[in-house]
Amino acid sequence: MSATALTAWPERLYDAYVFDMDGTIYLGDHLLPGAKRLIEELRRRGIPVRFLSNNPTKDPEQYVEKLERLGLPTPVEEIANTVVTTTRWLLENKPGAVVFPIAEEPLIRAFHEAGIEMSDDPEKIDVVVASYDRTFDYRKLQIAFDAIWFHKRATLIATNPDRFCPFPGGRGEPDCASIIAAIEACTNTTCEMVVGKPDPVMAEAALGNTDVDPTRCVMVGDRIMTDIKMAVNTGMFSAMPLTGESTLEEALALPEAERPTHVLDRVDRLIPKVLWDEIGWTEENDPIV
Numbered sequence: 001m002s003a004t005a006l007t008a009w010p011e012r013l014y015d016a017y018v019f020d021m022d023g024t025i026y027l028g029d030h031l032l033p034g035a036k037r038l039i040e041e042l043r044r045r046g047i048p049v050r051f052l053s054n055n056p057t058k059d060p061e062q063y064v065e066k067l068e069r070l071g072l073p074t075p076v077e078e079i080a081n082t083v084v085t086t087t088r089w090l091l092e093n094k095p096g097a098v099v100f101p102i103a104e105e106p107l108i109r110a111f112h113e114a115g116i117e118m119s120d121d122p123e124k125i126d127v128v129v130a131s132y133d134r135t136f137d138y139r140k141l142q143i144a145f146d147a148i149w150f151h152k153r154a155t156l157i158a159t160n161p162d163r164f165c166p167f168p169g170g171r172g173e174p175d176c177a178s179i180i181a182a183i184e185a186c187t188n189t190t191c192e193m194v195v196g197k198p199d200p201v202m203a204e205a206a207l208g209n210t211d212v213d214p215t216r217c218v219m220v221g222d223r224i225m226t227d228i229k230m231a232v233n234t235g236m237f238s239a240m241p242l243t244g245e246s247t248l249e250e251a252l253a254l255p256e257a258e259r260p261t262h263v264l265d266r267v268d269r270l271i272p273k274v275l276w277d278e279i280g281w282t283e284e285n286d287p288i289v
């Protein structure tokens, strides 16, 4: 497949659109070019739109507030993230387990509300949950180490596999992969489950309250190893805007079956060219640019 074919605009609309947020819809506190009018146009046509994030430092209600602030009011039912999926995964797969969350408040609050028992006593911990935790410190690492290595009772799971969270200006913040690596390094254990994208559990969480077939939907996200891989893992089409982490060169270097269906310079190219002309869109008349 040539670079031209790979970057071609979709020629049709899909049955539903699942959007990653960081690096896809917005970067920091600013919507990316085309994001607002794209979402509004899909909604105007009655096409389901869902939002999906690997980030466990906010709960869906906080994403509602953020999207509203950015001018994209969205009902909470249309948003899923690893706070929701990790809680659900524990309830289904580790019922009754005592959990040590290496996590910020939203994930701990969700565990509490779900009735999941939590402890920082290594003798009682069944599952250590690693996450994107900006309060991570040596004490938490020692508790995980004691529960897993010394008492040989706890297993390790994690909310998401991301190495860093992208920030404006090419900056970023260390994400869950660094916490997983710290625990795996000292305990010589391997993380049993990483709940976030690319695991199909996330696609299910996003599309669970629609009646659309995932194979007729498109996953839109800026990261090959999470967003695009989840699409490949679940048989969804995929679109990768070049507004976040992954690059066109990285997409082209993938085996054909793992490449994004579409690589886009801006996210509103998800609307086919013929419809851009019909609606009267140009790159210049995007109201947020």
Ligand SMILES: [Mg+2]
Residues within 6 Å of the ligand: 020, 021, 022, 023, 024, 221, 222, 223, 244
């Ligand atoms: Mg992203």
